[in-house]
Each structure stands twice: as C-alpha cells, then as structure tokens.
Amino acid sequence: MISFESDYINGVHPEILKRIIETNSEVEPGYGFDSHTKNAVAMIRNACGCQDAEIFLATGGTQTNQLVISAVLKSYEGVVAAETGHVGVHEAGAIEYSGHKVLTLPQHEGKIDARELKSYLETFHADGNREHMVYPGMVYISHPTEYGSLYSESELKAISRVCRKYRIPLYLDGARFVYGITSSRTDLTLAGIAKLTDIFYIGGTKAGTLCGEAIVFTKKNMPEHFLTIAKQHGALLAKGRLLGVQFEALFTSDLYLKIGLHANLMKDKLLKILKSFNMKFFYESPTNQQFVIFENSFLKELEKEVCVSFWEKYDDTHTVVRFATSWSTTDEDLARLEEILGKLAQREG
Numbered sequence: 281m282i283s284f285e286s287d288y289i290n291g292v293h294p295e296i297l298k299r300i301i302e303t304n305s306e307v308e309p310g311y312g313f314d315s316h317t318k319n320a321v322a323m324i325r326n327a328c329g330c331q332d333a334e335i336f337l338a339t340g341g342t343q344t345n346q347l348v349i350s351a352v353l354k355s356y357e358g359v360v361a362a363e364t365g366h367v368g369v370h371e372a373g374a375i376e377y378s379g380h381k382v383l384t385l386p387q388h389e390g391k392i393d394a395r396e397l398k399s400y401l402e403t404f405h406a407d408g409n410r411e412h413m414v415y416p417g418m419v420y421i422s423h424p425t426e427y428g429s430l431y432s433e434s435e436l437k438a439i440s441r442v443c444r445k446y447r448i449p450l451y452l453d454g455a456r457f458v459y460g461i462t463s464s465r466t467d468l469t470l471a472g473i474a475k476l477t478d479i480f481y482i483g484g485t486k487a488g489t490l491c492g493e494a495i496v497f498t499k500k501n502m503p504e505h506f507l508t509i510a511k512q513h514g515a516l517l518a519k520g521r522l523l524g525v526q527f528e529a530l531f532t533s534d535l536y537l538k539i540g541l542h543a544n545l546m547k548d549k550l551l552k553i554l555k556s557f558n559m560k561f562f563y564e565s566p567t568n569q570q571f572v573i574f575e576n577s578f579l580k581e582l583e584k585e586v587c588v589s590f591w592e593k594y595d596d597t598h599t600v601v602r603f604a605t606s607w608s609t610t611d612e613d614l615a616r617l618e619e620i621l622g623k624l625a626q627r628e629g
Contacts, residue, residue, distance in 0.1 A: 282613050283587035287606035293488035299529040308521045317524030323531040329471035334502040336495045337523035338515050341455045342371045344481050344493045347515045350378035351503045357417025362387035364426050381414045390425025394438035401446050419443050422453035424460045428565025433467045440476040452480035458487040462540030465566035474498050488539045488607045489526040539607040543568040546605035553618045562600045570603045585620050
C-alpha cells in the first residue's frame with residue numbers, strides 16, 4: 281500500500297527526530313521554561329519580524345483552537361467562521377463544548393468574504409435584540425483552508441480592516457501554514473500574516489513534527505494567566521522541551537520552508553499524474569491537498585492499493601476523496617500511483 285491519506289500519517293521528519301535524540305539526555309525545566317523552547321520562541325519571533333510576539337507551544341490543532349478561542353472570548357461571545365471551517369465541522373463540537381457558539385458565514389472555496397463579514401456584523405449591531413443573542417467576539421479563518429485554498433494579501437487586509445473596525449480579534453488557524461507560505465501562488469509571507477492578524481498558529485503536526493503547534497499572539501494580546509488557562513485545558517505539557525526542541529529544529533536553516541516546498545513540489549507532480557488520466561477535480565488547490573471525484577467502483581479498486589481520505593459524497597455513484605502530499609512523499613510513491621492508475625484505467629477501458 282502507498283498512502284496519500286494525509287500529511288500527518290508518518291512519524292517525524294528525520295532532522296527533527298535527530299534533534300530529539302541528541303537532546304534526550306539533557307536535564308531541562310518543565311512546562312516550556314527549558315532552553316530549547318526559549319530559543320524556538322526567539323527564532324519564531326525573528327521569522328515573523330515581530331519581536332513583541334508572545335508565543336505558546338501546544339500539542340495539537342483542536343486543542344490549540346479550543347484553547348485560544350475559549351481563552352479570548354467572553355462567556356457570551358461566539359466565533360465567526362466559514363460554514364466549512366474546521367472549528368465548526370471537524371472538531372467534534374470542541375468549541376461548543378467550551379461554551380462558545382460557532383457563528384457561520386457562507387464559504388467561497390473555503391474562505392470567508394470581507395464584505396459578507398462586514399454585512400453580518402453591521403446587521404448584528406443594528407439588531408435591537410442583540411442583548412439576547414450570541415455576540416460575535418472573534419473571526420476565525422484558516423490558511424490554507426479546508427480545501428487547501430489561500431487568502432491573498434488583499435483579501436486578508438480587507439478582513440483585517442473589518443475586524444479592526446469592530447474591535448474583534450482575527451485568528452488564523454495555520455495547521456498547514458508551511459504549505460501556504462511556500463505555495464507558488466501566494467503573495468502572503470509569514471511576516472505579513474503576523475502583521476495582519478491578532479493571533480495565528482504555525483502548525484507542526486502536519487509539517488513534520490511528532491506533535492506541536494506554535495500559537496503566536498502578535499499584538500501583546502496574550503490573555504492574562506494564559507499558562508494557567510492552558511493547564512486547565514490539559515494543554516500544558518510537562519515535558520515542554522519536546523515541543524521546544526521540535527520547533528527549534530523546524531526553524532533551523534529554514535527547515536519549515538524546505539518541508540513546505542518539498543510537499544508542494546510533490547503536489548505539482550501529483551497533479552500532473554492525475555490530469556494525465558483525465559481525473560475530474562472537485563477542487564484543485566494551490567497547496568498540498570487535492571480533491572478528486574471518483575466513480576465508486578473505480579475508487580473501491582483504487583483503495584485496495586492506495587490510501588486516500590474520504591471527503592464527501594458527490595452523488596449516488598461518485599465520491600470526493602482527498603490526496604495529500606507531505607515531507608515524506610517520494611517520487612517512488614508517485615511513480616507507484618501512476619502505475620496503479622494506469623492499470624485500473626486500462627481495466628476500465
């Protein structure tokens with residue numbers, strides 16, 4: 281079997297694993313007060329061009345989203361997101377479990393539109409019954425989105441302006457951050473995102489680390505006693521050094537960029553193969569996730585040799601699946617996929 285199921289199914293990038301092993305015998309303080317975490321924080325600040333950034337390392341994406349949203353919002357506030365947003369669709373109600381409603385806007389290739397956001401907020405604040413309603417207290421976006429799509433700099437600026445006008449924070453989920461900033465079709469940089477958002481996180485789990493997400497508060501806006509809040513959420517790792525060492529490695533010699541560039545290069549090769557067999561795309565993204573529509577009987581045969589991720593039912597006879605490339609995708613994987621598709625196409629023909 282070969283797998284394009286997701287970008288976190290392999291263990292850990294060899295260079296990161298090497299650093300974990302090299303530092304294994306060191307004696308370091310716990311809870312993120314170790315020297316590696318401090319160094320990683322300094323490296324992330326430099327990469328962001330934001331020396332005032334406050335940074336906290338958590339272990340996973342859902343944990344990070346719930347922690348940030350519940351720590352920032354007041355009890356009567358909710359978070360605005362696209363109707364396909366990860367916090368509303370694929371996090372098992374984790375946000376609602378923390379007491380905050382996900383308020384949805386229409387999605388456009390996974391993205392929200394600044395004009396629709398502005399209209400939504402205008403309508404809410406003009407409503408005479410708003411005291412009886414959930415207040416929109418934060419805007420959530422992801423970059424890349426669930427569909428691998430990207431916000432342009434102008435789109436992010438427009439959303440940021442709306443958030444500034446209504447004095448609500450803009451939070452960017454960066455679970456696949458490295459694949460966005462290394463896409464050949466982006467005009468956004470790490471520093472640009474740090475400037476335009478209030479909070480974002482740099483995903484490690486989907487970018488070669490064993491686990492880990494770096495939460496970045498960009499405006500000296502980390503909630504008071506955030507470490508204590510994190511502990512209440514089970515998000516404070518005693519052996520915080522594990523996260524520190526990994527992000528230290530990720531930002532050494534721009535490893536995070538190399539990982540993103542490799543996955544996107546593999547994506548380009550994947551696209552070429554899929555198109556050579558005239559595959560029908562549900563969405564062709566500029567990043568490492570690609571969404572393809574397969575006839576169900578063809579998919580059943582394909583899955584005997586290739587792992588892909590179910591996305592959604594397309595109709596009674598077709599299914600949308602996701603292919604994902606990562607740091608671990610090889611040319612041999614792609615060659616094998618091409619061979620399998622060729623064999624199945626010949627059989628179908």
